[in-house]
Amino acid sequence: MSESSFIDKIRRQLEDWDYQLDRFEHRVDDLSHELQDKAKQQVSEFRSKRRELEGRLGELEKASERALEDLRDGIELAWDGLKTGFYAARSEFEKDDDK
Numbered sequence: 001m002s003e004s005s006f007i008d009k010i011r012r013q014l015e016d017w018d019y020q021l022d023r024f025e026h027r028v029d030d031l032s033h034e035l036q037d038k039a040k041q042q043v044s045e046f047r048s049k050r051r052e053l054e055g056r057l058g059e060l061e062k063a064s065e066r067a068l069e070d071l072r073d074g075i076e077l078a079w080d081g082l083k084t085g086f087y088a089a090r091s092e093f094e095k096d097d098d099k
Contacts, residue, residue, distance in 0.1 A: 003060070006072060010057055013079060014050070017086075021046055024090050035093055042089045049082050 021043065028039045056078060060071045
């Protein structure tokens with residue numbers, strides 16, 4: 001995959017991520033009061049991690065060929081961790097709110 005294809009792929013994933021996170025954030029108000037604080041903290045952490053990923057993507061756009069592979073691997077790992085953590089947290093809040 002070329003550098004520009006990879007960057008485009010990550011940018012599309014970030015757009016989808018923003019949409020998913022916005023949807024989750026809007027549903028926080030429907031949670032019980034005890035879960036709202038925890039959910040809001042999670043949203044804040046996910047937004048912070050998203051900004052970090054955006055920064056890494058900016059580095060990738062400026063990187064030399066040698067550094068490209070290391071940055072690409074780091075971005076993919078960061079994306080996978082961010083996505084997995086978000087879906088786990090969202091699932092936990094939805095499950096806990098059903099009780």
